[in-house]
Amino acid sequence: MNVKIADLEFEPLIAAGDIQTRIKEIAAGLNKDYADKAPVFVGVLNGCFMFMADLMKEITIPCEVAFTKLSSYHGGVSSTRRIRDDFDLMTDITNRHVILIEDIVDTGNTLDYLVAKLSHRKPASITVCTLLLKPDALEYTIEELKHVAFRIPNEFVVGYGLDYMELGRNLNGIYKRVV
Ligand code: XMP
Numbered sequence: 550m551n552v553k554i555a556d557l558e559f560e561p562l563i564a565a566g567d568i569q570t571r572i573k574e575i576a577a578g579l580n581k582d583y584a585d586k587a588p589v590f591v592g593v594l595n596g597c598f599m600f601m602a603d604l605m606k607e608i609t610i611p612c613e614v615a616f617t618k619l620s621s622y623h624g625g626v627s628s629t630r631r632i633r634d635d636f637d638l639m640t641d642i643t644n645r646h647v648i649l650i651e652d653i654v655d656t657g658n659t660l661d662y663l664v665a666k667l668s669h670r671k672p673a674s675i676t677v678c679t680l681l682l683k684p685d686a687l688e689y690t691i692e693e694l695k696h697v698a699f700r701i702p703n704e705f706v707v708g709y710g711l712d713y714m715e716l717g718r719n720l721n722g723i724y725k726r727v728v
């Protein structure tokens with residue numbers, strides 16, 4: 550069913566059940582690859598909160614959970630390229646295996662900035678796991694981007710953590726803008 554959020558209409562794109570299926574597949578891979586590495590999962594707020602919570606419930610290996618916050622959309626429906634560092638990662642990641650958890654990689658501008666910033670802290674490795682990727686919008690080569698739950702068309706989406714004007718984060722599936 551379509552939903553109205555502020556002045557825009559959205560239609561279903563990815564169902565809640567399909568998200569949970571992909572999360573289980575990705576978690577199984579991470580549980581295997583990081584079994585003896587005690588990784589630090591770093592969520593990029595706000596958008597990651599629902600994906601990260603559901604993913605972590607499937608992670609069965611010893612690990613830490615931490616957060617950082619960046620913003621780049623500032624309320625609209627397209628990336629502004631102005632990244633605001635809202636709060637820094639407080640965990641010492643020197644010699645640690647870092648798994649960054651993102652809601653969406655659009656142009657890649659935000660992720661490119663964050664990977665470069667965290668790389669300066671000399672982690673043992675950085676891997677990125679994102680719920681969504683818009684391949685047609687991507688402008689950066691980010692080698693660390695190893696896990697993508699869903700590749701989606703270059704359209705504005707909300708739900709499951711993602712917002713329009715700070716609304717819609719609570720929806721349990723992903724919805725795309727009706728144009
Ligand atoms: P870039 O272009 O830097 O954008 O890869 C990444 C950040 O922008 C936000 N973003 C979106 N938010 N619907 C949203 O609600 C979208 O379709 C969308 N595309 C990008 C998001 O915060 C992401 O981390």
Ligand code: MG
Nearest residue numbers: 593596652653
């Ligand atoms: Mg984000």
